[in-house]
Amino acid sequence: MARILVVEDEALTAEVLAALLQQEGHQVAVGRTGGEALRLAREQDPEVILLDIGLPDLSGVEVCRRLREFSGAEILMLTARRQEADKVVGLDAGADDYITKPYSPAELLARIRAALRRRCRSQGQVRRLGNVTLDLTGRRVWVGEAEVELSPREFDVLAALARRPGEALSRQALLDQVWGPGYVGDDKVVDVYIASLRRKLGDNPDRPRLIQTVRGYGYRLAAGAAE
Structure with a gap:
């Protein structure tokens, strides 16, 4: 997941926010002052502040x-002020988003996602x-708004297909790229990982729209799926 810095001087609010994000x-x-x-x-190079x-x-x-002098983090400003002028000042100072209190946990988490x-896109x-x-760099995957947990090998299989959309990759090619050329074993292990990926990504195995089977050969990522 992400590194997040919460800057909030009210102890209870900071504690609640930290607990929500850790869950x-x-x-x-957590920082309680501007200097902190x-x-x-x-020190910690957060991804979101x-x-x-x-x-x-x-x-x-x-x-x-001051953060914008050295940090590329996404900055979400939290405030009880509702005036448009206050929001404009914050955005002009370098904030990426503005959340007005009171806000729901669901809204806050959606804004963070x-x-x-x-x-990720900017990188x-x-x-x-x-x-x-x-996200190839952060090794993270979302389906819609929801982040999906993949195993390291599941991610590597998906990434190998995503780097060459529309191109059929043989089971052996996937084994070489993901397991390494020295792998000794049944190439059907690829099928097991593809089945798991389809399940986690909501890709119907009977009529897959994302990861397509090339019968007797291997798999390809549907060309129309990649952007």
């Missing part, structure tokens, strides 16, 4: 400006496969 599998650090936020951002606008030492807007997808290592998003 989703994220690595969470800047230090933690330098949840930044409260009202901090005891520096304003959230000023912290955002969207932020992570934006970050140029993302494949869109129909409703499946594949």
Whole structure:
């Protein structure tokens, strides 16, 4: 999952946010002041920063400006202020999104997922496969809005197909790329991993739209699925 920095001076709110994010599998650090936020951002290189606008030492807007001097993290500003002018100031300071309190946990998590997808796309290592998003660098996969947990080998099989959409790859080619050329064993192991991938990605095994079977040979990723 992602590295997330929560910047919130209210202890209870910070604790609740951290617990929510940790339940989703994220690595969470908490800063209670602007100065602490800047230090933690330098030390831990978070992917997403949840930044409260009202901090005891520096304003959230000023912290955002300073973060943008060295951090490429997605910054989501949290505030109770509803005026459009306040939002404009935050966005102009470098924030990527603005969430107005009170917000639901579901909305916050959805905004974070969207932020992570934006970050992946900006790094140029993302494949869109129909409703499946594949982050080759971060080794993460989403089906729609939901992140899907794949084993390392499942991910490698999917990545091998995604790098060559529309091209049929033999079982032996997949074995060489994923298991290594020294693998000794039954090539039907590829079929087991394909079946697992189809199940996790919601690809109907009877009429697969994403990972297609090339009878007697291997598999290919449907050419029309890749973007």
